[in-house]
Each structure stands twice: as C-alpha cells, then as structure tokens.
Amino acid sequence: MISSNEYFDAKVKSLGYTSSIGNSTIGVMEEGEYEFGTTAHEKMNVIEGELIALLPGTTEWVSYKSGTFFEVDANTSFKVKSVGQTAYLCQYK
Secondary structure (H helix, E strand, C coil): CCEEEEECCCCEEEEEEEECCEEEEEEEECCEEEEEECCCCEEEEEEEEEEEEECCCCCCCEEEECCCEEEECCCCEEEEEEEEEEEEEEEEC
16 A cells, blocks of 8 residues: 655655555655654655755764665664755665
8 A cells, every 4th residue: 555645834745655664754854944753763765856864873964875774772862864856766674
C-alpha cells in the first residue's frame, strides 16, 4: 500500500511504501528550513538537489548533495535546509 504525506503547509510531500528492505518514503522538499523527528533509525538519501543538515549532537551544518546520504538515530530530531527543490529517499526500519 502506498501512503501520501504532506508536511509544512505542503512544502514537503512524500509517498510512503514498504519493500523487502523495510519502510521508505520518497519525496520532494521546496526550498526552506525544516525540522523532523524520528521514531526509527533513518537513512536519508539525496536523489537530486542539496540538503544542508544539522544532525543530533553536532553544531555544524553539513551539505549533502545528489548521490550522498546521512543517517539519524531513532527518537531524535534533525534540521535540514533544502537548497531549491530537493528530492530524497528516506529508508527506515
């Protein structure tokens, strides 16, 4: 089953699904700054564009461009700045 999600006044939209490797969402963020909470370990893959992330326990923003990823532990939160429209694949278990 595919689920549809919208966040931050529809500036972040994604489709959720389950595959053999676990749960995933694939989506697009409009340019802006967002804060997300996690309930499971997440791997955020940048498909197209750029996300600048402030990850838990860090004080420096780090750029992640197309073809790169970052990981976030469960039960934390992280901030991202989307540079223009950015497509992502978030995998979690």
